[in-house]
Amino acid sequence: MTSENARFAFGENWRKFLPLVDEPRIRAAERSLCEMLEVPDLTGKTALDVGCGSGLFSLAARRLGARVRSFDRDQVSVDCTLALRRQHFPDDDAWQVEQGSVLDAGFVARLGQYDVVYAWGVLHHTGAMWQAFENTVQTVRPGGRLFVAIYNDQGRVSDLWRVVKRAYCSGTAGKVAVSSVFMPYFAVGCFVMDLARLRNPLRRYRDRDDERGMAVFRDWVDWLGGYPFEVAKPEKVLAYHRKHGFRLDRLTTRHSGCNEFVFTLSHAATRG
Numbered sequence: 001m002t003s004e005n006a007r008f009a010f011g012e013n014w015r016k017f018l019p020l021v022d023e024p025r026i027r028a029a030e031r032s033l034c035e036m037l038e039v040p041d042l043t044g045k046t047a048l049d050v051g052c053g054s055g056l057f058s059l060a061a062r063r064l065g066a067r068v069r070s071f072d073r074d075q076v077s078v079d080c081t082l083a084l085r086r087q088h089f090p091d092d093d094a095w096q097v098e099q100g101s102v103l104d105a106g107f108v109a110r111l112g113q114y115d116v117v118y119a120w121g122v123l124h125h126t127g128a129m130w131q132a133f134e135n136t137v138q139t140v141r142p143g144g145r146l147f148v149a150i151y152n153d154q155g156r157v158s159d160l161w162r163v164v165k166r167a168y169c170s171g172t173a174g175k176v177a178v179s180s181v182f183m184p185y186f187a188v189g190c191f192v193m194d195l196a197r198l199r200n201p202l203r204r205y206r207d208r209d210d211e212r213g214m215a216v217f218r219d220w221v222d223w224l225g226g227y228p229f230e231v232a233k234p235e236k237v238l239a240y241h242r243k244h245g246f247r248l249d250r251l252t253t254r255h256s257g258c259n260e261f262v263f264t265l266s267h268a269a270t271r272g
């Protein structure tokens, strides 16, 4: 595989996460939506889940009362989301799931506009992040909210991670080499950090309600493989959205990992 077409199989990782989706994880996902959006529920709202992955956040939004539309570029992610829908909302016409790319302007235009648009950890994995932003902002209705999470730009450190991720996605040898270096590194790093904080080191593997309902090992795989990989400084994301008529409601910054932004689109915003 050449580095130009190297791409992480996100759906395969989500397929392995799916059996772990239980009530505490679903509740954690619901809590993360309500806390960041500062709402008790989503009753009467429409929600678009851009790059839905496992489908956990579509499920959470649906349980919170929204009419949901979910899509992902990766058919295996779409299948995971369909499986969650079958399990929790069989024959539900208020939850649509389909395959599609946020980079496909025609597809995105046909989706229409939503009260809540959720694009967590997606746009930086498309290979054309700013084009993905350009298409995503079109799906927010005036007065609607956009919840987006984007990897922080750590300069050289981000450049190094890009090399690691590209190597992971270059074929079996790259995947084995990267995993055998970094999995023990993560495990030992977490062990030492937990001991220093007087925390039980096994807790992070047992806890089913981390802040978004994710699973530690699946997160590590997603992190090592997540390629294409782009990053942005929070001020750049802010400036872009201000220019497009959005107001920042909430921001959570992280040195390493994703910065989370919740914006509201001005009622006066005009769309092209």
Ligand SMILES: C[S@@+](CC[C@H](N)C(=O)[O-])C[C@H]1O[C@@H](n2cnc3c(N)ncnc32)[C@H](O)[C@@H]1O
Residues within 6 Å of the ligand: 010, 011, 050, 051, 052, 053, 054, 057, 071, 072, 073, 074, 077, 100, 101, 102, 103, 119, 120, 121, 122, 125, 126, 222
């Ligand atoms: C890190 S996962 C995040 C999944 C989910 N949003 C979540 O928060 O758990 C990134 C997802 O974006 C999807 N993705 C990547 N490029 C995409 C594109 N061009 N259009 C739609 N989805 C895309 C991947 O297939 C993957 O499921």
